[in-house]
Amino acid sequence: MMSKQSNHTVLHYLKIITVLGCVVLVLNNSVSIFQSSLYLKEEIQTVNRSILDVRTNSSTPTEDATLPPAGYLVWNKHCRIPDIDPFTRDAMKIFHKKKYSSCSEELPLTKMQYDMNLRSYIIHIDETAKFKLIDKNIRGSINCCYQSILRSGSGNRVDKDFKLKDCVAFESGDVIPDDVEGLIITCKDDKKKKNIQQDAFYLVREKQDVRQRLETYQNGSFPNRPASVLMLGIDSMSKFNLRRVMPETTDRLIKDGWFELKGYNKVDDNTYPNLMAFLTGYNQPNANSKCKPKTINGLSNCTMIWNLFRDNGYVTSYAEDETWMSTFNFNKIGFSKSPVDYYLRPFMLAIEKTLRTKKQSGMSFCVGQRHSAEYIFDLAIDLATRYKSEPYFGLFWTNTFSHNSFSDPSSMDTRVKKYIDELKENGILDESIVVLLSDHGMRFGPLRSLRQGFLEERLPFIFIWLPYWFRAKYPHFAKALEANKHRLTNAYDLHMTLKHILELTGRTGKLPQAEDCPNCQSLFYPVPAERACQDIAIDEHWCTCIPFEDVNKNDKIVLGAISAVLDNLNTYLMEGKFFPRCTKLKLKSVDIARKRYDFDNSLSNSEGPALDHYRVRFTVPQGKFEASVSYSKTLKTYEIIDSVSRLDAYKETSECIEDGDAKKYCICDKKSEPNKTISNTNK
Structure with a gap:
């Protein structure tokens, strides 16, 4: 694609070629160069039309010729992903729209500017912001300094620690040294000796190894x-x-x-x-x-x-x-x-x-x-x-x-x-x-x-x-x-x-x-x-291609599937020695039970025993889970498909252990001494 600047450059040379063509025409009584210049101009216009066509045709991607039926995102023999209305009544009932708001009512005191000629950053103090702060009963003058940020961790904390260097005073218009990449700025009232405002900047420095x-x-x-x-x-x-x-x-x-x-x-x-x-x-x-x-x-x-x-x-x-x-x-x-x-x-x-x-x-x-x-x-x-x-x-x-x-x-x-x-x-x-x-x-x-x-x-x-x-x-x-x-x-x-x-x-x-x-x-x-x-x-547990239909939540196969899931999770917690800090999981209620609809005959045509697949969502005291479970109609056995999902935020209920994987399934016994950790839902 040719930019507008490129087009102007070419047209500039085109004019020069045209003038030269005229000179040659006068001197040599020839029109060939002049004709070439006209041809070049026509070529540039053709290229511009091509670029315009690309922009016009690409502005809105066209739909594929084989669109899925209404109500589906994907539709084929093996995959049928439903399209859902984002604005259903139940979704909008719990949605609370929020407005953007600034993180500070104050104007920023400092601004950073990159100087292309110096290839360096220059720091400025905004005088308007400064005077507004002075109007707020600041007794002395405002002095600012910056601290550069360094990585300083080692061992298990190699990516968790940092170091701040001594605060360096600066004036508006000063150049920030090239070895400073991240910095925190602190501005103080020199009479009250208290912070007025703090800010921070990360600088995209020119690095020698990158340039090389x-x-x-x-x-x-x-x-x-x-x-x-x-x-x-x-x-x-x-x-x-x-x-x-x-x-x-x-x-x-x-x-x-x-x-x-x-x-x-x-x-x-x-x-x-x-x-x-x-x-x-x-x-x-x-x-x-x-x-x-x-x-x-x-x-x-x-x-x-x-x-x-x-x-x-x-x-x-x-x-x-x-x-x-x-x-x-x-x-x-x-x-x-x-x-x-x-x-x-x-x-x-x-x-x-x-x-x-x-x-x-x-x-x-x-x-x-x-x-x-x-x-x-x-x-x-x-x-x-x-x-x-x-x-x-x-x-x-x-x-x-x-x-x-x-x-x-x-x-x-x-x-x-x-x-x-x-x-x-x-x-x-x-x-x-x-x-x-x-x-x-x-x-x-x-x-x-x-x-x-x-x-x-x-x-x-x-x-x-x-x-x-x-x-x-x-x-x-x-x-x-x-x-x-x-x-x-x-x-x-x-x-x-x-x-x-x-x-x-x-x-x-x-x-x-x-x-x-x-x-x-x-x-x-x-x-x-x-x-x-x-x-x-x-994996099937994460797959949205497969349709499921509702079944009776109290069906004995559904209850058996949930029992198998709970047995599996409790065994995991026991073998990991998370008991008694984590309580034994017990069923409180069945929320949703669905059975896979074998629309592509993949289950009935598979080798081995005939299987039914269920998706169950259930509640235990202080927790909600969802699991995919297969049931062998011949062997009368259950098998958990892939992972088990935790559907509630579990920061508060899993503080008694530090293992990130086990937190997902742990509900701490209130009698156990919590081992406080800064943790939340598993990333």
Whole structure:
């Protein structure tokens, strides 16, 4: 795609060629050069028309010719995913819309500016904000200083500790030293000696090793233009809830022509396995055994997708808010060394500990002057703007405004839409592939308790943006994304797509298949129309393809299935020596019982004994669970299918143990002495 600037440049040279043509015409009585200039002008107009066609035709992705029947997201022989109305009466009854509000009524005292000529950051004190604060009976003058943030952990706390250096006084207009990457600013009344305001900034510094890497690959002979990849994550957000609570964001994505994958099904329970699927191609057992997240150096020695991008000349970044529950740190060691070029965790640890915080739904919603999520998205914008003309890969994940409440994201709808607009205004969408996605929907709470809660949990949203130059060069990739809109897809497909983007650069050869999904593929090719969950490593418990029908909750087979689940969980707790701190689980009530409808005859045609599959949701004192269970009609035996889901928030009821996996099933005995830990629902 040619930019407007490129067109102006070509037209400028066109005018020069035209003038030269006239001169030659006079001198040599020849018109050939003049005719060539007219031909060149006609070619430029043709290219412009082609680019306009791509923009026009790509603005709204066309529907696949074979749409599912009304009321379904996916429909084939083996997979029928229902489409549900996000605005049903029962959902809207429990939805409480919230307005965006600033984290501080005060104007920020300090601002940071990047000087392109100096290649450095300059700090400024806002005089308007200063005078407003002085009007608030400040007795003396305002003095400000900054503390740089350093990573300082070791051993099991290698990714959990930070250090603040001494506070360095500054004046407005001072240049921040190049070795400062993250800093906390404190401004005080020099008479009262008390803090007036604190703020924090993360600086996207030019790094020598990064510049050398970029130049090494820029000087190489590679056939194709590398596409940058920007991944923006909102935790615990289903495709239905995105429409329900963030309509402005949804409308912007659809209007601007982002590609949605409506059949994107999660592959496991919580954040860690669903992210590891697209970051490594591993399922949870493999991710645990090969990446060893609970051992020092385990994750750092694990090959993540950002390692592949870095090794092929890309700048890399990863950021996540709510540090205690971050994906790679909740009940895990974390990274023993910075996993990427720009790693925000030490900065986030420091500001969450040092600055004033405001809680909402149990999360650090505000930290200092800004919302916690804004630090994450601000870095995404800064990095993508700084390296707009150079290849980068970044993953930016937010938890604070969506993890604990399905209503809270409504307060950030306008703000997230604004970030999407900034991507466009800053020219980032002209250069980069952008993926906006979630890991899963709400796993607990009132929304999950609704009848459609099963679908809400298992169908996270995902939108993909392709820049117009990429669509023009690879039009069949855009068509494939359109075709895949109503087909079953998952995070392993996303993993293969990220590898495909890297392969297209010509900087690497064919990259390995996702290890735990041999049949998964790049989303830039149409996925098989007749896909089933078992084809792409989605276990039945997480699969939304299979219809179930209600059965009698008091049926003896249903009660037998629940008894089998409780026996299994109690045995697990007993063998793990979590008794007597955890109580023995006992049935209180059966909430929902459903039986699988064998619409594709996969059960009746399978080898072995005839099976019935049940999905049961039940309550025990202080807990709610859901399980998938198979019942052998011949052997009269039960078998739990995959995992058992916990449907209520269990921070308060599992404080007596520290094991992250066992917390999911533990309800502490009130008589046992609680072992207080900062824990919540399993990430």
